[in-house]
Structures are given as C-alpha cells and as structure tokens.
Amino acid sequence: MARLDVTEMFHGIAYPGHLHTQESLQHALKFPFRDTDILIASYPKSGTTWIQEMLSLILNKGDPHLSLTVPNWARAPWLEHYYCASVLEGSSTTPRIVTTHLPHHLLGSALTDSKAKVIYVSRNPKDVLVSFYHFHKMANFLPESGTFPEFVNRFLAGTLHFGSWFDHFKGWTSQMTPMHSRLHMTYEEMSLDLHGAIKKVSSFIQCPLVEDEVNNCVQYCSFSQMKDNVMVNYSLVPDDIMDHNRGRFMRKGQMGDWKNMFTEEQNRYFEQVLKFKMQGCTTENCEKSLHPLIHSSDAS
Template sequence: MSRLDVTETFHSITFPGHLHTQDSLNYATNFKFQDTDTVIVTYPKSGTTWMQEILSLVLSKGDPTIAQTQPNWARAPWLEQYYSPDVLNASKGPRIITTHLPYRLLAPALKQSKAKVIYVARNLKDVSVSYYHFHNVAKFLPDQGTFSEFLNAFLEGSVHYGSWFDHVKGWTSHSKDIQNFLYVTYEEMWQDLHGALQKVSRFLQCPLTEDELIRAQKHCSFNSMKENAMVNYTLIPQEIMDHSKGKFMRKGKVGDWKNIFTEEQSFLVDDVYSSQMADSSLKFLWECPAEI
C-alpha cells in the first residue's frame, strides 16, 4: 500500500493516506477495547516511540529481547492505521495499542472499557521542530515549504493529525472521564527516565526490582533506541522515508527549538500558546534546566 500522495479527511482532520483509509479510521473509532489493553496516546512527535519502548521493557521486566527483535509498530500498533486489525487479531495476552487520534474521536469507544490510557505530551515548540524535520524525511507527508510556513500551518492546526492545542487539551481536560489515565510529559522522561519508568510500572501494576529498572532504563535510553533498528525506522524502505534527508531519531533533547526558531517566531508561539491555553493548567518545560 503506497498512496504516498493521498490525503484522507476524517471528521475535519487530515491523515496521510499511505497509512490511513476511511475504513481504518472508522475501525479505530468503533474499536472494542479490552480491559487489559494499554493505550499510548500522543500528538505526533511527542514521545510516542519512547513510550512504546518503555512499555515493552516494563512489561518484560527489563528484558530487551522483544524490543530488539520486533518492530515497534508490530508490538504497539497504531489503532487507526490500516494494518492494525491483522496485528491486533493475532495478538495474545495484554495488548499495547498506540494512537494519535484526538479525544473526541476515541472517547465513545474508550468509555466502555477499563483500558489503561497513557497520554504523553511534549512542549509545542519542540514538537513543531521535530514534526517539520519528519516532513522532510517522510515521503507520505506533504511538502510544507520553509519552517516559517510549516509553523504557521502548525499553529493553525491545518497540518496532518490536526491541532496540537485541541489534542492536548482534549485528552487532559477529560482525564477524569477515563477510568485509568496517566499523564506523562516528554520532558519528565528526559529529566528523570528512572522516575518515569517507576511511574509507568506502578500505573501498569507491574512492579520492577531496582535491577530490572536499571536494565529497562539502559535499553530505552535515547542512545540505545537510536541504534535499535526495531525503533529507529531504518527498516522503512527509502521510497517511503528518505533516510538521506535526516534520521527519524534526531537529538531527543529538550529545547532544541532554540536552534531553529527566530526571536519573532518564539514570540509568535508564546502569544498563540497564551491565548489557546488560557483555560488549561498544564505546564511545560521549554528549555534544558541548565540553560534557563
């Protein structure tokens, strides 16, 4: 399935047709979750791959075998992508499911289960930079022009997967409507990976010994993931992802936006953020602590 130039529009949100169809999107919104499911929810480029790796290693008690032999999209498939029914139907035991869908589309299905939901958020300045670079690599995403042009579209919410603001606020403002909900930020995983692993293991009711935590931390560090073909997307053919234009896993740092943003762009985002997030109590770390 190529469809690299196809865009699917579903409930006023656009999705890359290479991975999504109307049938796959309808399948996702009508999905029958099981109480034993764990669902990773993110806006793109917000720590999705990292949380997939964390869950794989927590559930395996730090044993990296699965994480090093099975692609992340096979062990934690994206619910709304066309291949997921085959993967999920063949899975045995508790399932890890990944999604980029906004709350309003998935809420009706989730409310009928006790599935555990882990929402990962990342500051939008770093998200915008990471997403822009991903557009340059992924041939199934449209050409967004210059970073300035992309940033304007991103702030308007006219990029694939919709508005960052709607996504983050939609899920976090309805967290009490979901029986088992955990909120984690990319920045806290970056600052204290050991603590984040403990937080996730408690939420999953899967306690780890200190040795298991250390082993899990080693294998889900950014440097380890960057070299792991099961998560760094080097398995994806060149005609789908142009690896000559950049790596899927670039830097993984907090505050990398400072290397591309102009002062004017930073002020613009600050203004839009203040307006859009006025009704939210969420706080984000924008820079590395040593640089603040």
C-alpha cells in the same frame, strides 16, 4: 500499500493515506477495547516511540529480547492504521499495547465503557513543531514542509496532518484523572529522570519491577540505545517511504531544540497564539501540566 500522495480527510482532520484509510479510521472509532489494554495517546513527535519502548521493556521485566527482534509498530500498533486489526488478531499477548494519534473527541466514546489504561504523552509544543518539521523532510507520505516560517504558521493554525496540537493536548489532558485509569507523562520528565519515569509507568500499569529490572529498562530505552535499534529507529522502512538520506527518525532527542530554529519574533508570536489557544484549558490538570511542559524546555 503506498498511497504516498493520498490524504484522507476524517472529521475535518487530514491523515496520510499511506497508512490510513476511511475504513481503518472508522474501525478505530468503534474499537472494542479490552479492560486489560494499554493505550498510548499522543500528538506526533511527542515521545510516542519512547513510551512504546518503555512499556515493552516493563512488561517483559527489562528483558530486551522483543525490543531487539520485533518492530515497535508490531508490538504497539497504531489503532487507526490499516494493518492494526490483523496485527491484534494474530496476537495472544495480554495486555495489548495499542497506540493512537487520534484526538480524544473522536476516540473517547470507544473508551467510555472500558477500564483500559490510557497513557497520554506530551511534549513542549515548540519542540514538537521543530521535530515534526524535520520529519516532514524525510517522510514521503507527508506533504512538503515548505519553509520553516510557513511550517510554524501551519502548526499554529492547526492545518498540518493530524490537526491542531492545542486541541489534541486539551482534549486528552482534560481526561487525565486517576479514577479513569489515565496517566499523563511528558517528554521532559522522561528526559530528566528516566529511572523515575519507568517506575511511575510500571506502577500505573501494575507491573512492579525490582531494581535490576528497572535498570535494564533504563539501559534499553535510553535515547542512544533506541537510536541504534533498527526495531525502533524506522531504518527498516524503505527509502521510497522514508528518505533516510534526508534525515533520521530519531534525530537529537533533546529538550529545547526549538531555540536553534525559532527567531525571537517567531517565539513571541508562538507565545501569543499559545496564550490565546489555551485560554479554554481550565481544568486543574490541564493548567498544572501545561505550565511545566512549556517552561521546563525553555530552561534547558
């Protein structure tokens, strides 16, 4: 299924037709979640692959066999991708790990009557923007990136594929309450304390680990390990879909890389738009989580 030049518009948001169809998107909205499911929700380039790998290792008590032999998209398929239904139908694994980039306002109703656990992972939006910009250069199923200033404007306007980062963040973080089996993880906390992040996630999904198992998880989901793991780094994807001569899916894995791209003027403009866009972010959890998300990377 190539469809590299196809864009699917769904509820006003553009999705790459290479992996999305109207049918698969509709199926996601009606997905029958099991109470034992674990859903990873994120905006692209926010640490999704990291959480996928972390969960695989935690559920296998630090044993890397699956992580080294099964592609991550088969271990934690994207709910809205056309192949997801067939992957899940052929799996007897419990709990199931499912991934999504859909915003909460589309997927929330499917989760209403489920006790499925949800992990939302977010990242400094400036770093998200830079990582997404570089990804556009290698992903032939995404539109041309244009110049960096053009890309900044499209990100801030919410017209890129997958929609507005601001709406995505606000929608999911407003639902991050313990009573709803929700956990908010950030790229920054995983970067600064991977050991602690693994223990936090293992506790949330009620899969306790002994110290040696935690250390194995740390080893095999470190950025350097994932960058060299062909089951994670997307080097298995053919060059006509991802041009590996134009970049690497796992590029730097750093906090604050936006500083190498943003001009002072772009940063000021971004901060102005951020302040305006997030003024409706009034829940305690949203306000508490957004502040360190922005400033932790600024200090790096």
